Amino acid sequence: MENYIVRIYRRDSADPNKVAGVFESVEQETENTFTSLNSLVELLATECPDQESVED
């Protein structure tokens, strides 16, 4: 399991993509900021470790 903390400090009511916040990776003990939902997704993708393929 991966644990992250996302704190959102500002939202733009006119533009839902505009959010400012902090993204913390608990295991890595890193902290990054983001200013849009897109950049938040990018941070999450960057932190995501290589997925092992799961076969049935």
Next chain:
Amino acid sequence: MGVNLESRHLRRQYQQQPISGWTRRPDANRVDLPVRIYTLGRFSIQLHGHALYSRQARQRRPMEMLQALIALGGRDVGIDMLGHALWPDSDGDLARNNLEVTLHRLRRLFGVKNLFTLHDQRLSLNSSLGWVDAWSFERLVNHADRLLPLAGNPEVVRQLVRVGERLMALYQGNFLERETASTWSLTFRERLRSKLMRHILGFGRVWEQIGDWERAASYYRRGLEIDPLTEALYQRLIVCCRETGQHGDAMTTYLRCQTMLAQHFGIQPSPVTQNLYSSLKS
């Protein structure tokens, strides 16, 4: 069961010999309950008024179990849930066996009869024998929730002063902030932190309404110590400084807000904050 803790006879019943590796430090204060557990900003335990601490790494698991039990509510926590929290990679039987062994060690560490009760596969920390700062904090927050809407009443305000001071005194830091973060601790940690921040703003508003600007300012400053990126706290602090004629402090507060937002997000203060800044110059 009623417990007279001043009774030597009963107290002896609760006390058992702690296992080796744990000692009681005599420099702590006496308290009214046999066990007091501090989890906010630190992790420490007082047993019959004396600090309990470990010198051995092998006591780590029992302490983790105690921490997880507290984080999961402390009362009627399903042992399957507890086992999964502590041994997420173990199957059910192994996790349950680990749990039983660790619970046995935990009970021996404290040596307080009935401190940990197990009924119907549910574990509880007996609150009539053990006090936990985080639980006390939550109870006070709930009490404040009931009081804050009634803040027009002077008696309620007097109660809020006491509740607010107690809340601030209890919250010495985040839940188990010096311990390794786990999923179970994070959820509880963030919930408590969020409640504190919400109440700092709620209490601050009450102090502002009754004109106690200094008290309001001290709350907002405390909030900024915990989270220096919360713009609403800067806004309210600027108002407090302005109302008490401390324009220099108000300007400094604005500039700090501006700097923090620029450094972390590359953004400017919101129009509300900028308007407050403009009001200082007029």
